Amino acid sequence: MSEQKLPSRTEDFSEWYNQLVLRAELADYAPVRGCMIVRPYGWSLWENIQGALDRRFKATGHVNAAFPLFIPKSFLEREKAHVEGFAPELAVVTIGGGETLEEPLIVRPTSETIIGHAYAKWIKSYRDLPVLINLWNSVVRWELRTKLFLRTLEFYWQEGHCAHATHEESLEETMRMLEIYRDFAENDAAVPVIAGRKSQSEKFAGALNSYSIEAMMGDRKALQAGTSHDLGDHFARAFDIRYLDRNNEQQFCWTNSWGLSTRFIGAIIMVHGDEQGLVLPPKLAPHQIVIVPIYKNDGERSEVMPVVEKVRATLGDAGFRLKVDDRDMTPGAKYYDWEMRGVPLRIEIGPKDVAKGTVALARRDKPGKEGKSFVSQESLTGAVAETLQDIHASLFDRALAHREANTHDPKNYDEFKQVVENGFAFSWWCGRAECEAEIKEETKATNRCVPLNQPGGEGQCIHCGQTTKEKAIFGKAY
């Protein structure tokens, strides 16, 4: 139970985040540096994220499977850019059963290579395509600087791996999954995102092109919240994933991969959280509603609890995820506790409500009296459904307004430097890696993506002045 106030979100965002994660009981530090324990409340949130994504994956023809944790070192080495990108952050097993291994095993940082090995065996004919497989697992990347959910040595995610007959189909799949991420982020998590293409220096190691959804956090920094990679024929060539086409000719496959991780929980925290703690989007919250019974003595208790039970049954039958908090604490303490944990809606039922046939409804996104209303027990189910929808909409609107208010179109590079100190710059960019690198060097801001939605026309690169047709989002990022 949390007793003290959180550090100020506006004055010390980082410390606010750290303590919020611990006090909301989402996660805890593990005994190994950089590793995290996901606590039941955090995992429950992840399960709801999994459910929301998995439904979408299944609806688009994907199936789940499991691949090994260990990958032969030689596999990684088969794709040059891939191994170069991941080498610095690999965990390597050299001893097994007390014996030094003949070939060291990599603890998977991602599964493209071992997938490539399997797909090469499984795919013989154009009739075998496409292969649409998703994995729910964890991967290990030996990061130097870690933060709960945002960057840990081991993290949980899903990785989809698809093989297609043509590049067009593979690219179409890449974009379909990016759109699924966007749809999930905005419609389930109420996190507005910018879908775009990563620059060549920011793309996945081994990809032809990477695409991402980028979100703005409460401190105006960017977070890559999901990625989808067009792997071209790179991994197909490295692992010899080939098929016989209709003309009986050998062709290389075209593959793609896409992932979204527990980092997304960090996004939810940093986009919606407030001074009181976590604020969860209703569609993903482990408990959408918490019911707090109020009574002064056993007499009142015996009046209140049957009504609490009736409301619980009614709302439970209507499909809401809810919890009755019957702990032996004062109601006020419970309010603070559930506010810390971000429960979207609180229902208070006391003797006055029993007498009047009402309940008190308090919404998490609007603090104090502003968010509190009294609703008759008869019309509660409808009111709850409506309010939860409204909370989702207002969370999304608030986050979008925040991003728009902090996204600028600077007139020149001096202005650009100012802007990226405290938000996003949406600027013309020549597309050259040198320009991007210099901007990063000079401002600490990175190229987040080239949004798919472009204004059209042309302009001058914000850094070098070269004429270009594309605008990119720049900002400081996690």
Added chain:
RNA sequence: CGGGGUGUAGCGCAGUUGGUAGCGCACCGCGUUUGGGACGCGGGGGUCGGCGGUUCGAGUCCGCCCACCCCGACCA
């Protein structure tokens, strides 16, 4: 991997010139309480981050190591 900081009960901290460890919160029990963080009484809990050294005696002094957090370079 560089710079900074912190390690004493679950958390936050105190601990004097070295003398054998305490406070608040949390936790457990009983009672009174309960519409925005209740109160009283009683109780449990510590190899003082680790190893070594100085000393009759180390939480305290010295050395080495470790862990975690923050800031930079790399990343979902």
